[in-house]
Amino acid sequence: MRELGRRSEAAAPVFRALRSDDGTSGGLAAPLPPLWGLRPTIVVARTGQRDVVTAACPAALDLGLVPGMAAAHARALVSDLDILDAAPDADRAWLDRLALHAARCWTPTAAVSGTDGLWLDLSGTTHLFGGEERFAARLLGFLRRLGFTARVAIAGTPGAAHALARYGGAGVGILPEGGESDALAPLPLAALRLAPEALAAAARFGIERIADLYPMPRGPLARRLGRGAVERLDQARGFVPEPIVPVVPFDMPEARRSLLEPIGTAEAIEQVIADLLGDLVLALRERSLGVRSLVLRCDRLDMGAQFITVGTARATRDAKHLMRLFRLRIDRIEPGLGIETMVLAAPQVEALAPEAIAAALDTARQAPDLAPLVDALAGRAGDAALFRLSAIESDVPERAIVRAGPLVKPAGWPVWPRPIRMLARPEALSGVVALLPDHPPRRFAWRGRSYAVVAGDGPERIHGEWWRRPGEMWAVRDYFRVEATSGERFWLFRRGDAITDKTGDLSWYMHGVFG
């Protein structure tokens, strides 16, 4: 599973990778060494007034740069240094993804440990992978392919595993059962996840190794280092249990009905859909979720599957409303020889909490909810058929409008006189008689009819948008509202301001009509 390559790496040449038969050093292209291994690299994060190193690559560690030192100090020690900004959120997201992957693929109990580790409860699962050694090797391989280096420790308690993975040294450490106390003894006290105050107190007393704690009486120890320290020690040695709070992977709400007899009639299908919706709505209510889309899968006797999808404009778990949406689509199911299993899944869900009913007490002024109607109409005509129009920032009339969703709150337009209907493309006028530069035309002809103008307003000058097209750099439209003798009111424009030639060629166009 070679990754496709980072953006900073050049892609390997295609032809050199082919096996050549000319006896030269062709062959397969060796994988490029990772770029950050070439120069010592550190990751810094800003805390308060100073930059602190939070992580360092092996090369930097060899040069004596350790996490916790000031970035300025690191720069002074090593001049040729790559410095990256810490991204704790991205790190956390990676850890969460890895924990979810572990929960799906390896063990039901997996959790993120601190900012740099994972806990996997391997009880009763490693035999699926061929034992603990093979599982650890497999885990390391998996992470290496993703680009991570990792250390694995398998121990009887989470505390011991935590300590060995971070301070144990070797790539894979597997502790025999009951060996926690001996294995922990030579490790530094920091391996026990103690609070910083406890560590400082221990340093004052000259306690360095975990083994130093074993012979001490527990009462004075708890008084000096705090009860938390004693508890951590007992947890690591296995005297006190420490549960792992596992991550719970999100599973899609799903309802399934396997039918005793295959069904084929619309009434039977409708009944099963109603039952499925009842099950699903119960599950959704327990998890306070609402669906945005539902997929119904009907498995037929002949192994064909039929899919029906409904979408909603707002999260809902109203079974009646969802049933109405499905009823519009039942005729699209082809039962064939009969349907034997129906599965209803909600691939798109949103949190749907109960709403306060303060507004509902005043029933007269409550705004009607359009979402059910929007869903019903969209089920008939398609999702794109329903929309609102909203303003966007543009003075060019045909660009001032954008389609928006049916439930958004759109913005309005400035109150310049605007026509009620507009031509999709402006149409050229002929025979225009007009005083330049800023009078409306006296007469013009359009679509084979000539009009004499009795009144006109304008011009309203609209400049081209040079940031869209270079051709609009100097373009100008002068808009006029004119009324012809029999009362027709048109929206005309002239290209150009009649003063500078490059603003337009002074041609006239019809663009819209007023009522």
Add this chain to the structure above:
Amino acid sequence: MSTTPQSAPRPSARDIDVLRAAVARAAASRGPVLPFGVGPVDHLLAGGGLDGAGLHEVAGASASWSDDAAATLFAAGIASRFAAAPDVSALWALTRFDLYAPGLEQAGLGPDRVLYAQGRTDKELLALCEDALRDGSLACVVAEVKAADQTATRRLQLAASEGNTPMILYRRYRRYGQCPLADPSLAMTRWRIGILSSGRLASPGVGRGRWNVELVRQRGGPPFSLELEACDDQGRLALPAATADRAVAPGRTDTVAFGHAA
């Protein structure tokens, strides 16, 4: 009916009460009435305004683009007055989109109170409108169609009274010179809007538009034809200044009805 006037029994007070109750029930089945706020129009309309749970048809006086725009604006004005309450929307259904939304906003139908539905065919559009009317959560439904036969209008009228929602059916011209309002229909009112030249202003400029508003047919009332000023920014019509200023003869408020076109 072979009963002669002599044999018909005189209705008792109880029968008349029953009849009155039936009439009151029928009147209650009508939705809230939307008056135009223009004296002569409301006076001549049965019920004093547009039925808030009925089908109304609007068409241009000719197939020209300007009459089309005037009729559209007339429909938009009615829709905006139906949707005057806060947080309610009108549905504007059409097959070919050539409306310009800023123009609709200037007739009072701002972008937050109009929801557009674009159908592929007239038939699909009418089905959409029926669903929308039955739902009852909209303030008004406007549909632009070319073809709507008697069955379609009956279904729309039934849906409108069921959902207590007004429906405005804007009839486009199918053939040049053939008024779409000539087809039979079950609409409560049928309007034909034509443009007139506006009154000249004292200063150069374009004044408020003026329309010839013709009520071709209405249920329970006479047809009429009036010259009115176009919608303002809240969708309201007005009497032209000359008529508004003229003193009305006492007891003769309906003298402005000067044409019968049905």
